[in-house]
Amino acid sequence: MKRRTQTLLVGAVPIVALAGVLSAPALSVPFAAQGPGPLFDVLSDVEGKSIIEVSGPSVDSKPSTGELDMTTVAVHHNLSLPQTIAMWLDSDNEIVPIEAVFPPGQSQEEVEEENKAAFTESEANATSAALAQLGLPTEVSVAYTVPGSNAEGKLHEGDVIISIDGIKATKPDAVKDHVQSLNPGDAVELKVRGEDAAKERTVAIELGENPHAKGAALLGIGMSTQSAGQTKVEYQLSGIGGPSAGLMLTLGVIDKLSPGDLTEGHHIAGTGTINAAGIVGEIGGIKHKISAARDSGAELFFVPAGNCVEALTADAGDMKLVRVRNVDDALAAIKNPGAAPSCS
Structure with a gap:
């Protein structure tokens, strides 16, 4: 029987098992590979559905001309030894002990359930922070x-x-x-x-x-x-877990519920947890997320202040790494990218 690797898409920690890739007949080894995952423009559609669906009197019907990309980390597990070696040779990947993906004492199902809850909380905090920013x-x-x-x-x-x-x-x-x-x-x-x-x-x-x-x-x-009024915010993105999409979801809600084009045509990527007060928290996998955003052509990358030291070890190319502590920092950076504080 052939054994397949499994891939997780993660925000800050390993989340949901997706498709298997790279088949091999050997037994799996106790390691996993982490690398850049796909980006999702929170202002766009996935499978015909808006990632952020809003309705009510405050909705801005004019689409934005830029992008707000949330970033992920792909985690491959259930690897054979040859697959592990092949991924180790790929500079985009990092080999980690399997305990970094599934902590001892927790099953894959328990990890998935825990991170589903974290993503739901992230969505709730994004809505809270965005509506508070807009005075709703x-x-x-x-x-x-x-x-x-x-x-x-x-x-x-x-x-x-x-x-x-x-x-x-x-x-x-x-x-x-x-x-x-x-x-x-x-x-x-x-x-x-x-x-x-x-x-x-x-x-x-x-x-x-x-x-x-x-x-x-x-x-x-x-x-x-x-x-508490007539405005409704719903999220349609599935298959992602963890809390690190919070900042970009918050910015997406603000864009859809405020007049004008929040992005001002810029291609922006980023990461970071968010709490109901709009404070941005640090996450894991920052180097992989920066690599994915760089390769996609993003101009700015929002880095939680607590991740700046590690972010500087990544190859960002011409992309500016912007330090953000809260939603206000991110909004100010979009309005005036040249004056935005860089990680240093």
């Missing part, structure tokens, strides 16, 4: 419930969480921070609004234990952020 109010909705959790059957996809234990929930962090302050077995009371916006209900849930963090409380839901 937000609310928290249930994206999914964790199978087998105490929330399953009590909360449903699309439910709006108004408050938790009397704490107003306008952003997922309000719910997350409160749950993290409690212990498994504690009970929380949520005020929730379902499909009928005129009806509210109270839901009591006993917190479980996070399977990935012993002693940490688990509510058992994934959360997203939406406008």
Whole structure:
């Protein structure tokens, strides 16, 4: 039986198993290869669907003339020894222990599930940061419930969480921070609004234990952020996980909900986590992402400030590496690329 390598597309950490490539009959070795992954222009379509779909009175119907590329890292695993050697000889790839892809004690399915949750949180934070930048109010909705959790059957996809234990929930962090302050077995009371916006209900849930963090409380839901008004933001990109798309998704939402062309015709790539306040956080695989963006012809690459030292070891070619700490830094760099601070 032939064995195939498997490829993951990652933002900051290994995420979702995709197609197998490079067949070989030998047993796999305990290593993986990391290299540049594909880029996705968040202002474009994938398989006929907009990566970011917006609707409502604030939508700018005029398409942008530039690009906002989110970058990924491709991780090949289940490699045979000859395949590992071949990838090691390719300067674009880096060979790492398999534990860097699947930490000890975690199955591939658990890693995929964990990083799916991270991407959902990244989308929620991108919406929060973008709407806050535009001065639009937000609310928290249930994206999914964790199978087998105490929330399953009590909360449903699309439910709006108004408050938790009397704490107003306008952003997922309000719910997350409160749950993290409690212990498994504690009970929380949520005020929730379902499909009928005129009806509210109270839901009591006993917190479980996070399977990935012993002693940490688990509510058992994934959360997203939406406008408290008529504006709606939805993300259509699948097969990617992890938190590092946050910054570029935020910029994409801002472009689609503000007048004019945010990109001003520039080809921009970048990476970075985002929180609800618009702060950009560091990620992994920065050198591979820079290589992919350089080869695509990007003019600017947004680098989280915490990644600048490592970014300077990559071959960026003529592409400018712009240091960003928050959304405001990125917006200022787009408006005036020449004055934008470089990694140094």
